[in-house]
Amino acid sequence: MVQDIDQISHDVIGVAMRLHRDIGPGLLESVYETLLAGRLAAMGYRVDRQWAINIIFDGVEFTEVARVDLLIDERLVVEIKSVDNLNPVCSKQVLTYLKLLHLPVGLLINFGEATLKQGIRRLVNDHKDSAFSAPLRENHSTQASDGRTQD
Numbered sequence: 001m002v003q004d005i006d007q008i009s010h011d012v013i014g015v016a017m018r019l020h021r022d023i024g025p026g027l028l029e030s031v032y033e034t035l036l037a038g039r040l041a042a043m044g045y046r047v048d049r050q051w052a053i054n055i056i057f058d059g060v061e062f063t064e065v066a067r068v069d070l071l072i073d074e075r076l077v078v079e080i081k082s083v084d085n086l087n088p089v090c091s092k093q094v095l096t097y098l099k100l101l102h103l104p105v106g107l108l109i110n111f112g113e114a115t116l117k118q119g120i121r122r123l124v125n126d127h128k129d130s131a132f133s134a135p136l137r138e139n140h141s142t143q144a145s146d147g148r149t150q151d
Contacts, residue, residue: 005105008045008076013120015039016109020116029082032111033069036080046073053100068097077106081119086110091121098125 110119
C-alpha cells in the first residue's frame with residue numbers, strides 16, 4: 001500500500017524529533033542520516049541514502065551532480081543538516097532537488113538547533129494535496145503535542 005505523502009512526512013518528523021531528543025544536537029550529519037534511515041527502514045519504508053541526481057543541460061547528461069541525503073518511498077526528499085542556523089540556500093537546495101526529481105514535498109531537518117522544532121522546514125513544489133500549498137514555497141512544520149504535524 002502506498003502511504004500518503006503527509007503520513008510519510010509525519011513519520012519522518014516523529015522519528016527525527018525522538019532522535020534529537022534522545023541523542024541530542026552536535027553530531028555529524030552522517031550520524032543522523034544513518035540513524036534516521038535505519039529507523040524508517042525498520043518501520044517498513046523504502047529508504048535510499050545518498051540518492052544521485054542526474055541533470056540534462058543543453059542536451060548533455062551530467063550524472064551524479066548532486067545527492068539527496070534520504071529519499072523515502074521514492075516520494076519524499078529529506079535533506080539533513082547539523083549546523084547552528086540554517087542558511088536560506090539550504091531551502092533553495094531542497095526546492096531544486098524537488099524540481100529536478102519532479103517530486104512534490106521535501107523536508108529540511110537541522111539537527112544542530114537546540115530544539116528540533118526550530119530546525120524543521122517542509123518544502124513544497126507544486127504539491128496538490130493541500131489547500132495551503134503553492135508552487136515552490138517553504139512551510140515551517142511543527143509537531144503538536146499529540147504527534148500531528150502542523151504547518
